[in-house]
Amino acid sequence: MARSPISQFSPARWLERRLPVIVVSPLFALSLFFVYGFIAWTAYISFTPSGVMPVYDFQGLAQYERLWATPRWYVAIKNLFIFSSLFIAISMAIGILLAILLDQRVRAEGLIRTVYLYPMALSFIVTGTVWKWMLNPGLGLQRLMREAGFENFTFDWLVNSHYAIYTLVIAAVWQSSGYAMALFLAGLRSVDDEILKAAAVDGSSPWKTYTSIVLPILRPVFLSTVIILAHLAIKSFDLVVALTGGGPGYATDMPATFMYAFAFQRSELGVAAASATMMLMTIIAIIVPYLYSELRKTA
Template identity: 85%
Template structure:
């Protein structure tokens, strides 16, 4: 009889100690299966001759050869490079300028910060739909300017295959530059005021202070911002679908829309899986070195 209370006490302590693991375990198991399990499945399918339905017979890298022999894939890769480069550079430039402005403790800082952060609260579907209206030659900017008396004004980028990719950049920058601003502003507010006071005592101008002292200190923030924006750019799908639909033709195709088209419209599951695997490898090549450097800093 005396062992019963001690047994109950030990059981209670064990349960209390392992309760967080018990609560998290189902979610971890589901994530392991539905995320990493399907990643492994996609990688396996890319090595098979799968068409409209999965075929589990291994074929090697034939689907990757077909993928790189497809002209549309090169268009998607080129568009991704153009979009990602402009998106990251412009978003970071606007973000750092807005952050420096707000760091001057301007009036209505909270209101301004909210205005620039608000687009990030919208989904890319909403952003794409709104900008599709704004850039539509018959409804948006071109129509408005022509009604104002400038009848020769033309702004048809949305339907021009040579410029349509830049409409994606405009919409994406509008949505994400406020987020970049928030990251840079947090970094600026973390800079020690004593450093800025010492620079002012030495006679350094505001421009010299920011370019020579503050911005180098923010190097980790720059790296984090690049990683986050690059991740958003590589996965771009909903914005493309809502704004251009990958068109005109497939002039604004991206790897994500290419994968969707080949998987669900052309019924070439193996090629779609190969493109998805390459996208995953690209994201991994960006994120893993960043995580490694961050973990090394934490370990130090």
């Protein structure tokens, strides 16, 4: 005799099938509220005349007009372009070079890999503080060289408004180039050895093998590395605060520090929200094409 659907119902089996959804749902709801909900709130505040406190009267694009009429914002955009361009290019160049060297199965590879990856384990606050000590003309490299007998040695980039932005590049490259190395090394290790053996049999030199065969294969790794490093560059805040404080003056201001200054120091919440929305649009403009290309490959 067939059993009815009701008699086949088992609370234990029902709970087992739905347990993942039950566990994940609260976390998903909280993420939806605290992440995407506040993103939407910030975007709306950018269209209001908010000052010290939020005001919910819709004003249109007035805050964006004020933002783009502020000279300090243009300094932040220029610094972001300089910083991100140099940071991404140098980190990737060092990363691929180190990855190729380690791919030769050198001795103490594990130790070398750990040494270069260690900075990534530090927070940008720690990195910025250490490099601030090292680059301080009265405490660090300049003083050390002068005490060593080089009386005319000068390295005052940290307090020079024309060169201070490059100290951020130095510190950021030191911290992130090891991470780029790890990504490229993983990509190199995924290349089929048969391809390399065939290239060697054909008489291809190591340089030509890497430039003509291996590196083109690593195109997805290059793209992923650019996306990750660009994301780090756009949201740079703690490194700037710890190393330069946005100074001298606001010579090393970045969009993130600009937003903080206008929100919590100048009490112009609407302008700060507009700058945050512009940062979000920049990140979206980078990530969406990447996701689109990846989805097309899997379709």
